Amino acid sequence: MNPAADTDLDRALPPQVSVVVPMYDEEAVIGMFVDRLRPVLDDLGQTYEVVVVDDGSRDTTPALLEKARRDWAELRVIRLRANAGHQAALSAGLMRARGAWVATIDADLQDPPETIAAMLEAAREQSADVVYGVRNDRTTDSAFKRLTANAYYRMIRRLVGHHVPADAGDFRLMSRATVDAVNRLPAQNRVLRLVVPALGFPSAQVEYRREERAAGTTKYPLSRMIRLTVDSLTGFSIAPLRLATYFGLGGAAVTALLLAIAVVAFVTDHTLPGWTSTFVVVAAVGTLQLLCLGLLGEYVGRLYTQLQGRPTYHIAYDSVEWDSEQN
Incomplete structure (x- = not known):
């Protein structure tokens, strides 16, 4: 049997797990993120791919990703022509992810990659199509961040509905059926943390402690938080x-x-x-x-x-x- 042919066949078949990671000017954290994520996925004992979407970075993020890709065959890099925003980058990754299960996670390591294994286990044990990562401890965030986040989720749950999980951002695991349903929806100004719960698919939750950003600076300043709030309100509530x-x-x-x-x-x-x-x-x-x-x-x-x-x-x-x- 030809080993090279086996490798080509494995790459042609859809992986069991895809991990979508939007990145924008994350040169300071890429090395640490790869070192944390790769062992977690290798230990799953399943085929996987990592779909990193470079959202028009202006620093050395593209070069560092290409360097990491040489040593990590499962790493796939997608580069956008210009900065399109966090939600658009996530959407681009979901459109290209091929896995039976698709996890989305940011690169700043505030959401621990190790939780992905617990999400997969919860999905299978509870027959859930979606597993939300819920932050049960946000003490590492500033008081202002905690205050505004609490106000956002309280307002959204009141206006949109209590099907939206509190303190669940964009760290989640989705089945293939869920991803396909999301991809069929209009892409303009979508807020995935509200789009996914609105589908009504069976869901579960895995709690975790939100960590401090490993390196670099936040890509969600006050202006983008306000824009997210406006999109959330006008996109999902009258x-x-x-x-x-x-x-x-x-x-x-x-x-x-x-x-x-x-x-x-x-x-x-x-x-x-x-x-x-x-x-x-x-x-x-x-x-x-x-x-x-x-x-x-x-x-x-x-x-x-x-x-x-x-x-x-x-x-x-x-x-x-x-x-x-x-x-």
Whole structure:
């Protein structure tokens, strides 16, 4: 039997496990991440692939990934032409992952790779299509990060539904059926931590302690956190649109009260000329109108983007396709 033919056959068959890893300017952590992830996957005793999506990095991340790929045949590198964002990079990886089970994890090592084995075990024991990594200890995060994260999940669970697990980010394991369902959905402005629970597939949870970032700096500053929150709200709930109705009803009630006060003041001859109250009322009404218009604009903008059908990312390089062309 030809060993080379066996190797080609193994590569042609879909692996049992795929691990999708989005990366953006992660040169400081790549070596540590590879050293942690590879032993975990080797010990599974199953065929696997690691799909790293380089989200338009500006540092030496692409070169370091190519170096790691020389010594790790299961490592597949996909490079986007420009930075498309964390969720878009995850989507690109899910589209190319071939495994029967697909795990998604960030490269900063805040989510321990060792938990993947526990996720696979939970999926099989509980017949679950999705296993969420739930953070049961976030003491390594700053007080501001914990406060904003808690507020985000409380708000999302209240507006979208309690099917969204609390403190579950983008560290999860999904079956092939789940990944295929996600890939069939529109890709614009998707928030996977809400998309996956909305499918309603059987799920389980594995708790873990969130670690400190191993190296480098966070790629989720306050501006991106706000953008994620806006996408989450406008993409999965019409509650913000109802604010316009609530503001209108509240404004009508306040107007009726002010009218009654004005009539009483006129009848009792207690009216006084003044501009302060008029200015405050006009400014308040104008602010509410602008807020409602802004909310409507967010929804109209999402519809416009969806109708355009523009891709959320462009792939510049895929190591598997490159190797096939060279051979």
